[in-house]
Amino acid sequence: MAYTPAILVTFVLLSWLTPPLCSWASGRDDSYVLDACSVTRYQDLCIHSLASYSNIAKKDPSKWARAGVSVTIGETKNTTRYLVALKKRNRLKGRNRMALFDCLEVFQDTLDNLHKSLGVLRKLSDEIFDAQMEDITTWMSTALTDEDTCLDGFGGQNGEQVKLLERKVTRVSYFTSNALALVAKLASDGP
Incomplete structure (x- = not known):
């Protein structure tokens, strides 16, 4: 079977960009992140973005929820910087x-809600756990x-800048x- 240069380059790039899934090759137990991300809708994104937390979070839903919110804050900040530059x-x-x-404006609200959620996740209490989880779920849903x-504001619009913005958002x-989803898992598992 002959490989064209484009196929070979694509294969090499994909193998280089894909993190190793074997725990002996990566130095971590990926079963933890696979298990944690099993409740998410975008599992591949979850696994790739949270794999580095495996040895820290292990089977702790609270740590996975904090990791998920922390990574989301980082992504939201990056996109907010892009929006500011575009403006x-x-x-x-x-x-x-x-x-x-x-x-x-709504991205500033998003960041505020994510930061509030992370703040509460860092100081969960058995006595008020259910109320805390309701607050966090509300903020994350918002x-x-x-x-x-x-995205609704750009509905039906064309142009390279609009399409790039839509992809980032x-x-x-x-x-x-x-x-x-990681927060909902924590809420269902309890403190």
Whole structure:
């Protein structure tokens, strides 16, 4: 079977970009992250973004929820920086520019909700666990709704900048969805 150069390059790149799944090769027990991410909607993204937490979180749903929210905060900050830079470049006009302003506002709300969630996750209490989990679930759900609201503002619009923005915001929503699933697992497992 002959390989074309493009197929060979693709195979080499994919093998280079894909982290090893064997615990002996990676130095960690990936069964922990596989188990934790089994409750998420975007499992591959979850596994790749949280694999480095395996040896720390192990089977602790609280640590996995904190890791999920922490990674989501990082992704949200990156996208917020992109939105700010896009605003400064002044490339979007008319409806898209107004949608960008709205998107920046809801992303600030998203960051606030994620930070509140992480703060509570860091100091969970057996006595008020259920109330804490209700608050966190509400904040995380609101963050996900805010991200959808951002995308709604660009509905039906075309252009390279709009499509890139939509991809970045959608990626953040995937991270948020995964973090929310990890929080829901913690809520169902209890303190």
